[in-house]
Structure formats: structure tokens, C-alpha cells
Amino acid sequence: MSSRVLLVGIVRTPRQRWTKAEELEELAELTKTAGGEVVERIIQTRSQPDPATMIGKGKAIEIRELCRRYEIQLVVFEDLLSPTQLRNLEDIIGVRVIDRAAVILDIFALHARTAEAKAQVELAQLEYFKTRLTGLGIEMSRLGGGIGTRGPGETKLEVDRRRIDQRITTLRRELERIEQERQVQRKRRSRLFQIALAGYTNVGKSTLFNRLTAGATVVSDRLFATVDASTRVFKIDKKITALLTDTVGFIRNLPLQLVASFRSTLAEIRDADLILHIADISDPKVEGQIEVVNDTLATIGAGDNPQILVFNKCDKVFDDSLFTRLVARYPSAVFISARTGAGLDILQVRIKEFMEKQMVVKSFTIPAERTELAALVYAGGRIIGERILNGKRQIRIRGFAAELMRIRKEVRKRLL
Template structure:
């Protein structure tokens, strides 16, 4: 199903709209993220197009004049791909391709393509394939003429590349078969979770690219793939970890993202089950990201949607080594930028007043790891004592810098 071959970088432009529900600042954040998604998928962004509309145009997403402006730029600059920041309806997709005559992708298709590139195991590939078919089904009539004209590249990995005669009935049959296959695997994974015994389960959650895998490697001394790209890893990793002399299971899960395609939420049910069935969540936040508050809220919203928002949680604000902020215009006393804020200063911020235990760290440099280790130990021990009230004397925390 997936194209393993390396592909050349494609030239792309991005398109987004300012609406009554999305102001210019919010759109800029989404477009920055979309550009990072495009880079992760294998594209270089040549230009961004934005337009103010009450709501996206029902026919072309943007107005007729803006569509003509984009078309002219695409022709003059030999652009391969146009990527829209929101999910396009089947009719919008069809109209845009007829109007501009190049490959049109939306945010959902782009994320699905990245997942198709990153899926390593058979299970992850099956999950992605199901999500792709669910996305393709309502767009089927458009896709065949599109695929006949455009071969390969971003958004083109996956089902439907080879056989134009595939129809809706066959796609529905494939979706049914994939769902059945995932049900079998889900049962197997549920059995694996049950077979782990009564050990406390801890799950790392957070926005994509906040440093969960780097933190997983540091805590568990494992070698989970970590990269400065979105969705660097899709496959759930579970490791036995011992802090002090208290053992527990630590799980690294797929990162969340704003506007996460509903197809992926459904197909990655078992991955999300690792979060739902965890005893403790460690919510990792990239404090150096300009939009970290929105990312934090997006993760909390997703946790609520999957019924995991009431679990015990630790807040870990990561990447304090990479944080900086701009000097205000009327501030003549501070340097141009202020980097590496002290831990004492971090602990006076509003983030430290969370209802959850909170710690500020750098997973890369391991700054403030002793406090983080102690915090994880304390929370795991609470759960362990509640589960085994008669053997808490067996565990005693000690701070061993060589352990991590």
C-alpha cells in the first residue's frame, strides 16, 4: 500500500482563510504548522495565499478572484501542489482541480500522507490504510481522473493508485475488511495489556513534536525514534522503567495535532486505548513553541473526547533550553532576547499553578531531571500503594543521577 521510495521535494503553495471563527493571528499559527507538515511530507513552500471571508467559499474555498491569482502564480512558478489549511469538501476539491489543474491537497490528506510515510509496523500501516480509504470514499469520482493525470508524490501514497476500476462497493468492502482486521489486532493488544499484570501504567501524551520520544529515551534508556519533524513515530512503544526501586510501564504514544482528521481518531483506536487505560498521564508541552497554550488546550480537548481527561496527570513543560522571548518596544533595560529563564522564574509563572503536579525540564540536556524523576515516582507510588496497600514499605525513592 505504501510507497517506500524516496521522493524529491515538491514545490508547493499554501492557502488559508481568515474567517469570523479564525482571526489573522490564529491563521498565521495554523499556516506555520501547515508549512511544517508540508516540509515533513517532502515539500518546500514557495508562497502563502490568504483571504478574508465570512466563511470559506462553498465552491472554491476561496473567492473566484483569489483562485485566479493562485492559478497565475502556479503557472508562472511551476508549482506542483496546492495545500489548503482546512479539509475540502468533495465538490470543492473537484472544482479547484478543474479551475487550476494541478494537484490539490487539504490538511487532512497531507496528514494522512505523513502517516503513510511514517507507519513502520503492519498494524500502523493497517490503521493508516483504513483512514485513507475512509477519506477517499466520498471523493471517489474525483480521484480517478486526478490519479490518472498525477502520478506519485505527496498525497498519492496509498489505496487507489493502481486500479481505476475500483468502485465504491469495493472500497466499502475493503473498509469492512480492514475494520475486521483491526478488531482482531485490537483484541490481541488488549490481551497484551492485560498480560502486563498489575504494574502501574504511565502514558506520555502531548502535541506532536514536543519531545515525548526524546523524554521516553531518557527515562527508559531505550532507543525510540526521535526527529524534529511532525509525527516522527506512529507505533506505540511500551517500556518497563524503574525509578528508585519502583517499577512501572511507560508508553510513548502518537502525538496529537489541531484539526486531527476524524478518520485517524477512529482507526488509531487501539493506540488511544493505551491512553484511555493508563493509570497516570504525563502531558508533555513544548514551552518554546509560540502557540504552546493552544497546543496544550488541543491535547486536553482530545483527551476529553476519548474519555481520558479525568485521569491523574503530571504536567511537564519541556524545551526550557530552547525558550526565548522578544524584547518589548518600550523596554530599554532588557537585552534583545531573554533566554534560559531560571527554574525559579519558571516556578513563578501561571503554568506552575496548574491543578496537576508541574515541572519544567529539558529532555535534551536533562536539566531539572531529578525533580521530574521524584515527581513521577511520587505519583506512581500513590497509585501503587492504593493498589497494593500492604507492600509500600518495599519502595524507597533515591536520586541516582547515573540511572537516567
């Protein structure tokens, strides 16, 4: 049975109410994804947040009466609440109170599938709740059931204050071990061009990922359906191959605990040679979402990575003026529909053109009879010239500098 939920937002001036209403709409979608049913919304105009309750005691009492009238079990604040505010609000209102960050953490917990993702989510949750234990009600007895309190998978979140720090230490060690394994994997894969999909949550990254790689990643019209990073081979053409990674979606005010805990997953974006920044053209807030994604990329150290902006879901838009405006503002963007496949040929041409600009031409000279070394060189890119002269095979090849450097080192090693 889903929890009946009341949402609360705060603005400083009446002119901000429209923007806050949009933010509450996104919070409502998050709450729905987490399993809640939003039955009421409140926006309070207040020049300064109340340090004790955020909204003031009078408004808190008003919310208490609404909760009783509509049988509401959970109040979710759009703004981040301090431990003191949580405790005071629960004491006055008489039901559980959480904030937006707790809802996002809860959704990540619901969708985590791999051991790494579950460890990352649990660490983020514990880091978040560690400073808020006093604000979660009577002796933490309510923690372990309901939105904002679930651990990853089927586990229950640790609630014993004495054991939380110990569990955090264990999770950090486990993630450090996983990160070391990831670094080994990335080193092995570094000879291939790395492309990462990034974007706001629910913009269709997984659908595009499956289209480009002919795979079967879970596709869902839900926020944060993808929590784990997936990587597959992406063949641009017969001669050019890359690795494509589908990553977790971003969102406005992504909890800092998640950014820190998911550093190894986000490294797939930071280490990418090219980022495909996917945006949902059918969302009225698309331009604001693009800014959120770019800000998040900068936060994780990927702000300077080359990127191609890709507007997805063009099959849902019939307003020519919108296309005209976006083309004028983002002249290098590509417009596609991952669902229908429209525009994917143009996207692949753009990717290929970018990759080819990163290629260099190198020459290799090896003994003519060492065909196994010739095969090693052939695998490094596109052969643009070859001849045998005086017992030596001379090969000119076009490929990525890092890969050709690796091949040169391997050839020298085998010739010793």
C-alpha cells in the same frame, strides 16, 4: 524531487490574519515533513466560504496564474474541503488540490512502521478518500503519487471505487483481531502501573521516553516521527516499577479518520493510570497546544485520567518571565530538558509520589513452609512487616490494589 506547493488559508475578518498566518506556518512544516517545498502562501478574507470553491472563482483563477508563474504542482488548503470544492478547484486551477487532513494522513503513511500502524493509516486514508474520489482529478489517475496520495510503507493506496469498501472491511477485521491481541496484552500488563506519554507532535516525547527507559526509540526533529506506540519497563527505584508507553503525537484538527482508526493505539493512553502530558516550552504556541492536547484526550475518553504536565526543552529558553508566567498558570507542572537530563530527578520524584498515593497496605497469612507463596507475595510490592507465629507466616505488604488482589487470588488458588 519535492513538489512545489502553494498554501491557502481563509479568514472571516482581517483581525484573524495573524492567527491564520501562524496556522499556515504549521501547515508549511507539515508540508515540508511530507516532502513538499512551500513557495507561496495566500490568506483570503471572506465573510463566508464559497460552497462551490471555498475561495470564489476569481481567487481560484488568481491562484491558477500563480501556479503557472511559479511552476507550482500542488495547492494545499488549511481548511477542510468538500468533494465538490475539490473537483471545482482542480478544474479551475489545473493542478492537484488537497487539504490539511490529506497532508497529515500522508505523513502518518510515511512514518508507519508496524503492520498495525500501516493498517490503521491505510484505513484512515481510505475512509477519507472514499467520499472525495470525484474531487481528485481525471479518473483518479493522479492518485498514487505525490503528497496526500501515498499509502503506508511501500504500498500504493487503493483507488478503485469498487474495491475500496472491500479493502476497508478487510482492514477493519484485521484491526479488530489486533485489538483483541492488545486487550490480552493489556490484561497481562495490568498488574503493573501504566504511564503514557502524550502531547503535541514534536515536543520531545521520544527523547524523554529513551531517557527514562534507557532505550533506543527513533528520535527525530520531525512532525509525527512516532506513529507506533512503544512500551517499556520504567524502574522508578529498586522497588517500584511501571510500564511507560510512548504514543503518537496530537495536532490541531487531527483528522477524525485517524482518531477512529488509531483507537487501539490511543487506548494505551485511555487505559493509563497516569498521563505525562509533555509540552514544548520553547514553542510560542505552547499554551494553545496544551489546550489541543487536553481536548483530544477528552475526545478519546482520557480527559479525566490523572496527568502531570511536563514542560520540556527548557534548555532552549532563557526568558525568566516566561518561566514565571507558566509557573503561575500551571503551579503543579514540572520543568525539564529531556535532551540534557535537567529536571528528570524532580519528575521521577513526582511520579513516585503519585504512585505511592495509589498504593494500599494488605496482610497475607500463609503456611510458613510454603516459601513459594511467600516469594509470590514479596513480588507484589514493598514488605513493611513479617512474622512467623504458630506455623503461619504473616506478611504486611504495600502495593497497588489491583496487583495485590491478583496475588491474593493466586495464593488462594494454590492453597486449594
